Amino acid sequence: SSSTTPITATLFPGDGIGPEIAESVKQVFKAAEVPIEWEEHYVGTEIDPRTQSFLTWESLESVRRNKVGLKGPMATPIGKGHRSLNLTLRKELNLYANVRPCNSLPGYKTRYDDVNLITIRENTEGEYSGLEHQVVRGVVESLKIITRQASLRVAEYAFHYAKTHGRERVSAIHKANIMQKTDGLFLKCCREVAEKYPEITYEEVVIDNCCMMLVKNPALFDVLVMPNLYGDIISDLCAGLIGGLGLTPSCNIGEGGIALAEAVHGSAPDIAGKNLANPTALLLSAVTMLRHLELNDKADMIQDAILNTIAEGRYRTADLGGSSSTTDFTRAICDHL
Amino acid sequence: SSSTTPITATLFPGDGIGPEIAESVKQVFKAAEVPIEWEEHYVGTEIDPRTQSFLTWESLESVRRNKVGLKGPMATPIGKGHRSLNLTLRKELNLYANVRPCNSLPGYKTRYDDVNLITIRENTEGEYSGLEHQVVRGVVESLKIITRQASLRVAEYAFHYAKTHGRERVSAIHKANIMQKTDGLFLKCCREVAEKYPEITYEEVVIDNCCMMLVKNPALFDVLVMPNLYGDIISDLCAGLIGGLGLTPSCNIGEGGIALAEAVHGSAPDIAGKNLANPTALLLSAVTMLRHLELNDKADMIQDAILNTIAEGRYRTADLGGSSSTTDFTRAICDHL
Ligand SMILES: CC(C)[C@H](C(=O)O)[C@@H](O)C(=O)O
Ligand SMILES: CC(C)[C@H](C(=O)O)[C@@H](O)C(=O)O
Numbered sequence: 001s002s003s004t005t006p007i008t009a010t011l012f013p014g015d016g017i018g019p020e021i022a023e024s025v026k027q028v029f030k031a032a033e034v035p036i037e038w039e040e041h042y043v044g045t046e047i048d049p050r051t052q053s054f055l056t057w058e059s060l061e062s063v064r065r066n067k068v069g070l071k072g073p074m075a076t077p078i079g080k081g082h083r084s085l086n087l088t089l090r091k092e093l094n095l096y097a098n099v100r101p102c103n104s105l106p107g108y109k110t111r112y113d114d115v116n117l118i119t120i121r122e123n124t125e126g127e128y129s130g131l132e133h134q135v136v137r138g139v140v141e142s143l144k145i146i147t148r149q150a151s152l153r154v155a156e157y158a159f160h161y162a163k164t165h166g167r168e169r170v171s172a173i174h175k176a177n178i179m180q181k182t183d184g185l186f187l188k189c190c191r192e193v194a195e196k197y198p199e200i201t202y203e204e205v206v207i208d209n210c211c212m213m214l215v216k217n218p219a220l221f222d223v224l225v226m227p228n229l230y231g232d233i234i235s236d237l238c239a240g241l242i243g244g245l246g247l248t249p250s251c252n253i254g255e256g257g258i259a260l261a262e263a264v265h266g267s268a269p270d271i272a273g274k275n276l277a278n279p280t281a282l283l284l285s286a287v288t289m290l291r292h293l294e295l296n297d298k299a300d301m302i303q304d305a306i307l308n309t310i311a312e313g314r315y316r317t318a319d320l321g322g323s324s325s326t327t328d329f330t331r332a333i334c335d336h337l
Numbered sequence: 338s339s340s341t342t343p344i345t346a347t348l349f350p351g352d353g354i355g356p357e358i359a360e361s362v363k364q365v366f367k368a369a370e371v372p373i374e375w376e377e378h379y380v381g382t383e384i385d386p387r388t389q390s391f392l393t394w395e396s397l398e399s400v401r402r403n404k405v406g407l408k409g410p411m412a413t414p415i416g417k418g419h420r421s422l423n424l425t426l427r428k429e430l431n432l433y434a435n436v437r438p439c440n441s442l443p444g445y446k447t448r449y450d451d452v453n454l455i456t457i458r459e460n461t462e463g464e465y466s467g468l469e470h471q472v473v474r475g476v477v478e479s480l481k482i483i484t485r486q487a488s489l490r491v492a493e494y495a496f497h498y499a500k501t502h503g504r505e506r507v508s509a510i511h512k513a514n515i516m517q518k519t520d521g522l523f524l525k526c527c528r529e530v531a532e533k534y535p536e537i538t539y540e541e542v543v544i545d546n547c548c549m550m551l552v553k554n555p556a557l558f559d560v561l562v563m564p565n566l567y568g569d570i571i572s573d574l575c576a577g578l579i580g581g582l583g584l585t586p587s588c589n590i591g592e593g594g595i596a597l598a599e600a601v602h603g604s605a606p607d608i609a610g611k612n613l614a615n616p617t618a619l620l621l622s623a624v625t626m627l628r629h630l631e632l633n634d635k636a637d638m639i640q641d642a643i644l645n646t647i648a649e650g651r652y653r654t655a656d657l658g659g660s661s662s663t664t665d666f667t668r669a670i671c672d673h674l
Contacts, residue, residue, distance in 0.1 A: 084514075110553075111448040111449070111552075112448070127481075127512070127515065127516065128515055132516065132517065132518035132519060133518065134518065135482075137485075138484055138485035138486065138522075139482065139483075139484045139485070140482075140483050140484075140518040140519050140521075140522050141480050141481060141482050141483075141518075141519065142480075142481045142483075142516045142518060142519040143478050143479075143480060143481075144464075144478060144479045144480075144481060145472075145476065145477075145478050146476075146477050146478070146479075147475055147476045147477075148474075148475035148476070149475065175464070175566065175569075177421075178464065178465055178566075179464065179469065179479045180469065181469035181470065181471065181477040181478075181479060182469060182477050182478065182479040184477075185475075185477050207569075207570055208569045208570050208572075208573035208574075209573065211548070211570055211571075211573055211574040211577065212573040212574060212576055212577035212581060212582070213577070214574075214577070215448075215552055215574055215577035215578055216447075216577045216580075216581065229512065229515075232512075232544075232545045233544055233545050233548055233570060234548075235545075236545035236546065236548050236549040237545075237548040237549060237551075237552055237574070239549055240548065240549035240550070240551070240552035240553045241552055243553075244549060244553065245549070
């Protein structure tokens with residue numbers, strides 16, 4: 001059975017609180033007897049010319065080889081002449097879709113108790129092209145690039161995800177009333193893919209209106225698919241609805257079937273090394289990785305243990321209003337397995 | 338005194354429910370003895386070559402002459418070869434700042450009861466340049482343009498607004514970690530202006546983080562200033578926090594001291610002519626126009642009457658959960674003056 005041959009997965013513990021929350025994942029996975037062996041890679045201390053960033057070539061090769069990985073927060077070192085670590089990963093591994101399930105946590109109260117949606121963000125182009133220049137002094141421009149290839153690819157991923165996850169509706173988010181050509185092309189691609197999925201309802205929602213609807217009634221949405229910047233904005237907005245980035249999983253899908261799950265919160269240097277960090281986002285991200293590997297029993301088991309621990313409320317880290325350490329919270333999750 | 342010589346203001350009742358809600362404003366202004374004479378202009382039925390849109394040249398001349406106006410919703414007629422009415426107004430009148438006060442309405446319950454902020458949106462450039470093209474088949478690009486001139490102008494407006502309205506903080510919203518040149522220039526201009534206002538706290542917030550903070554705790558913000566698209570998104574998000582576009586005023590500031598207040602909601606053709614529309618957004622917009630004219634007593638009086646009518650709850654239109662007609666709601670406001 002699949003549980004006898006372990007799967008090798010790359011692990012980037014990352015910076016700041018990264019190593020502590022990565023340790024939490026390792027412990028929970030061990031307790032749950034998940035058949036995964038971690039191959040750990042740290043961010044380098046100097047620029048690797050092959051990646052033009054502090055990420056080592058070996059670490060990227062590891063993800064390419066294993067096709068599956070988990071990443072903690074990485075603070076891009078300050079200075080010029082190198083690329084952001086997150087953007088390097090997206091580019092080098094062609095991580096074309098960023099998938100973020102966003103669900104209200106039972107027992108953790110926010111202003112919303114009915115959030116159950118998924119944002120799927122195009123992750124490689126759009127406003128993130130990096131192409132900018134000064135036209136004349138005092139006049140600068142940035143290029144937003146939308147391609148048919150990347151739009152079809154992310155739309156296809158979104159509809160396939162909806163279909164295979166029992167979702168009913170895909171909403172394409174856009175501003176095609178203003179950016180008729182770029183967002184227009186994105187919508188055209190979504191429509192083409194939608195035709196292949198007649199069982200999924202397809203709609204188009206203008207981004208400003210989408211944000212208004214989300215804060216009024218997030219239950220109106222199911223799966224949302226959108227260009228890069230809108231995805232950046234809306235996925236954080238949605239995280240806010242359920243309590244913040246410390247609670248939301250994220251998984252990046254790359255070409256050739258790569259899945260790189262990640263906590264999208266910061267590295268919180270102020271509390272690093274103090275056994276105070278909340279590992280929930282990284283744990284839930286690790287769960288999305290398990291689902292990608294179709295280890296659904298383990299995924300369900302771990303997810304239930306996390307949610308039950310939070311719902312019970314006895315062990316919560318400080319950001320959730322409790323006073324537990326990272327290790328106590330982790331132990332509580334293991335006890336709930 | 339100023340109440341003996343009436344001020345002439347342009348009125349665009351607009352389409353759909355526009356004429357009904359404009360009538361409501363006229364009645365309330367009359368009952369409050371506001372010294373304003375309206376000069377009404379309707380959207381034309383054919384394209385005026387001088388404006389390249391259905392807006393007539395005369396109507397634009399009216400705003401330029403009066404320097405103050407109020408605009409109901411305008412549905413841009415479908416078809417090619419002409420410009421959107423809203424964009425034409427912004428361009429032709431150089432409406433460089435869109436100002437939207439956003440306050441929780443006492444007595445009208447949403448998930449938030451502590452919203453008290455102002456969004457100030459650059460309204461002429463950025464992602465709204467209209468410059469787009471196909472590079473090759475399947476690859477399109479849009480240009481985002483940021484200029485020093487427009488950025489300084491809107492930043493200056495925001496700080497001046499903060500200072501003259503007893504506000505303490507201005508937050509510049511950006512994505513300069515990705516769009517270093519364009520949003521970077523915007524921030525540079527904001528910083529320059531901030532130095533002239535040492536009594537106002539200045540901060541910079543990345544747009545994704547801003548949206549997360551807004552839905553978690555909108556009381557964190559005071560005055561927000563930002564490039565065009567972010568303003569479009571965030572102003573609608575904020576409107577959602579307090580109940581939607583039917584409740585939020587908007588005022589556009591143009592060169593030469595022009596102020597064009599407007600309801601930013603749609604023309605609601607489905608309920609047009611049925612005496613069901615909620616005139617609140619247009620009324621509150623008219624109040625911002627009065628403040629611009631420094632008719633603060635009249636502004637306070639009318640604003641209090643609107644808010645008290647809604648808070649009391651006996652007369653509310655259907656969108657607010659009541660069953661009042663537009664005319665009954667308007668009469669109730671007049672009775673509260
Ligand atoms: C850190 C930043 C470059 C990044 C982005 O804008 O994509 C972050 O906000 C995210 O969502 O992962
Ligand atoms: C109708 C549309 C062009 C407009 C915009 O995007 O600016 C609207 O959303 C607004 O905020 O006034």
